[in-house]
Amino acid sequence: MANKDINFSAEKGEIHAICGENGAGKSTLMKMLYGIEQPSEGDIYVKGEKVHLTSSAKAIEHSIGMVHQHFMLVPSLTVAENVVLGVEPKRGLSFDAKKAIQMTEEIAQKYNLPVPAREKVENISVGLKQRVEIIKALLKGAEILILDEPTTVLTPQETEELFVELKHLRDQGHTILFISHKLYEVKKLCDRVTVMRNGRMIGTRNIADVTEADISRMMVGRDVVEVIEKDKAKPGETVLKLRGVTCHNSTTGRKLLDNVSLDVKKGMILGLAGVEGNGQHELLEAIAGVERLSSGTITLNGKDLTNHSIREIREAGISHIPEDRMAEGTAKKLSISNNILAGRHRKAPFTGKILFNTKEIKKEADHLIEEYHVKCSGRDQEIGMLSGGNIQKVVVAREFSVEPEVILVDQPTRGIDIGAATFIRNRLVQLRDEGKAILVNSADLNEVLGLSDSLAVFHNGRISGYFEDSSTLTEEELGLYMLGVKEQSAEEIEEKFHG
Known part of the structure; x- marks a missing residue:
């Protein structure tokens, strides 16, 4: 059983980390919150209302968005065309490219997430691609954002920029669920952390009250040394x-x-x-x-x-x-x-x-x-x-x-x-x-x-x-x-x- 007796809550205006070993049940939980899978038991509530998230479209209707680890963008389309996919503006029966650019620039300005709306996605950096994914979700009304290993492909500088952006979203009242294996990032960015192990919730802690070692112990049930111990190399031919x-x-x-x-x-x-x-x-x-x-x-x-x-x-x-x-x-x-x-x-x-x-x-x-x-x-x-x-x-x-x-x-x-x-x-x-x-x-x-x-x-x-x-x-x-x-x-x- 991937998840059993899960009790989890996230508050409005917080960045909440979800941590756990591979196979701990994080992905299954996130898939249920985004409507990709449905729970066999239990209930899901959004803003106090009981919801049935039977598809990702239903999740979006209830203000839940997700940025996947592997981006879901069409490289040959422009940034604006990607942002409005699914909610394309029309001019008569035709796609309104000018309106798409306007919509993209307005949402980017509102959330301080500048993107080159007219540029093709295949020509922009990885960091900008991720920003486009976030803007896509925000345009569709996402107030709860699920981010799956968002810093995997980013440089330190791009990661710092992302953290500034996520904190800005949090301060505007958005809730961010941050899935990561990088515990130093969890400590740096998040307000609370929930740890899963073997499909169960181990506990939720305020970030200020735990160290990286504490989170590791909760994840694996023992002390884990992450420092890579090695002697100086002795190179040969x-x-x-x-x-x-x-x-x-x-x-x-x-x-x-x-x-x-x-x-x-x-x-x-x-x-x-x-x-x-x-x-x-x-x-x-x-x-x-x-x-x-x-x-x-x-x-x-x-x-x-x-x-x-x-x-x-x-x-x-x-x-x-x-x-x-x-x-x-x-x-x-x-x-x-x-x-x-x-x-x-x-x-x-x-x-x-x-x-x-x-x-x-x-x-x-x-x-x-x-x-x-x-x-x-x-x-x-x-x-x-x-x-x-x-x-x-x-x-x-x-x-x-x-x-x-x-x-x-x-x-x-x-x-x-x-x-x-x-x-x-x-x-x-x-x-x-x-x-x-x-x-x-x-x-x-x-x-x-x-x-x-x-x-x-x-x-x-x-x-x-x-x-x-x-x-x-x-x-x-x-x-x-x-x-x-x-x-x-x-x-x-x-x-x-x-x-």
């Missing part, structure tokens, strides 16, 4: 070299990576940071063979892997934990066993001359489930039935257990609980200490700074800054490089890598 790597989007022709060169050494974690869409994700995809190079080379121990197949790249010794564990990392209808050993079935000892060696397959699957602490009913359980954190552990177990030389990790802990995140981070540090070369892309700046020994920052498909020792880099300085406000020269970066 360079194993992976990228020279002049350039990629284009096959559909639009837009340049995704622009002349990127990197060296990756054994025993090092090289962090990749940048606002989403600036090339760091595409770099990992290019190395893994998912993106095709327009020009440039990728070599592993001197062997050219440029534009080789994904299978050839994996067999050469490169593992890849993709950004989307459900769409790219697993086959959700298959068992844990099939997913955790995917790609290894055709190799000894899991296959004989004709048939699979089911005994060895079961033995190895059980071993990995135990070693990586995957909470499940058994190896034959469908992987799609697991929580996000446990699905990620299955992907991690598969990619770490093939003895790779290089590990590509894209958003290692996005959307998973603190316990699973701590386990994965510690395992990455352990593999670094065993001599693996690791590249990590993470939108969680605390994570990428904590894990990384060196750091490459991306802006517009290029490296805007490279830091051999990331331990002295602050989030604020990192944000300036992510936004392109500060930028190292190509010669400076080249000298740091090859000088």
